Amino acid sequence: TMVGDDSATAEMMRIWRHDMEPRACALVYNSGRSLSLYQNLCAQIALETPAALIASVGTEIYWFQPPHGEPCVDEEWSSLLSGHGWSEQAVRNSGDSAIDRWEGKVHWRPDSEHNKFKRVLGVRSELAHTVQAYIEDQLRQANAQALFACSGHGEWRYLDILSPKAGKLAATIHVRDRLSREFNALTTVCCGDSGNDIAMMQGDERCVIVGNAQVELLNWRDKRAQSSDDNA
Secondary structure, eight states, X not given: OOOSOHHHHHHHHHHIIIIIGGGTXXXXXXXXXXXXXXXXXXXXXXXXXXXXXXXXXXTEEEEEETTTTEEEEOHHHHHHHSOTTOOHHHHHHHHHHHHHHTTTTEEEOOGGGOBTTEEEEXXXXXXXXXXXXXXXXXXXXXXXXXXXEEEOOTTEEEEEEEOTTOSHHHHHHHHHHHHOTTOOGGGOEEEEOSGGGTGGGGSSSEEEEOTTOOHHHHHHHHHHHHHHHHHX
């Protein structure tokens, strides 16, 4: 959401430094990227150091300690994600079964995109919802639970399979509660551009869908607007 247009990113960073940071606002990046992928991005683009990074679709949280901004993992968050029906082995088995069933159209993403509370499949776009439903059924049969997020564009989608207690919204609330008692849903602005931001936008926070948002997020927005009109 923050990258893709270097001049716009630079302007956003300037606004943050001069207008927002002096007002004691807190900058938090909420990303599908892992910590290492985020650090690779920072080596290419000048981003302000955040108070916290919510990484890997809300399965990891890192706090950035002054003065050098070194990341420190939030162990409390990691402990909160354990249990609750999450079984990494059951997720692996279900994913392997989907790969066998739709050979050449489903695959595991690289190891750098996985962690103990998140597995990621690459799925042909026309099969994304079908594969998710299949894995949900497989997990029910294994008495396991998971949260799903689908994102991406073009011919392929990322299908994130997460601990049921993870996700961008839950992680946002966790970070906000630990930053300051003065922060609440109405003083939080969440900005997103993809399907893995849908969960983050289902809370009470103020939300912004950016201009280059992907189709899953736009479809969700349109359905939400239609539902509001129908209930009016």
